[in-house]
Amino acid sequence: MTTAYLRGAGGLRHGPAVVAVTTGLCNGGRVDLGGAPPVFSARAEVTGDHVRVTVTGEVDMATADTMVQTTLREPARQVTLDLRAVTFFDSAAIHAVVQLARRFPGALTVFPSRQVSRVLEISGLGDQEWLRPL
Secondary structure: OEEEEEOOOOOOEEOOOOEEOOOOOOOOOOOOOOOOOOOEEEEEEEEOOEEEEEEEEEEOOOOHHHHHHHHHOOOOOEEEEEEEEEEEEOHHHHHHHHHHHHHOOOOEEEEEOHHHHHHHHHOOOOOOOOEOOO
């Protein structure tokens, strides 16, 4: 199992299964979340040639590539992207999912949260074969 976390404070750390990155505020200040849960996580579970990536929190410009890299870290023929715990989904996240759909044609399944489903619907991707209904 591989997990990637993005926290609001703490510097850049790399570990065998953890990536933590500092993010700043618009004014250049820093916020110490003091042990608060991560605002983003992506966890991959591999069973045979299937990888299931469970994503929680906010998928945006700062985290979308981590979601993709977590998915691609293990070789797989079938990919399930569980986004049911995603609370924010922007254009970088849309691009990341489309990138995965192109990489795994006919082999990607996406389970969206209500927010993800709405964003994909607005962007014209609500009828894609890889998207499962709520």
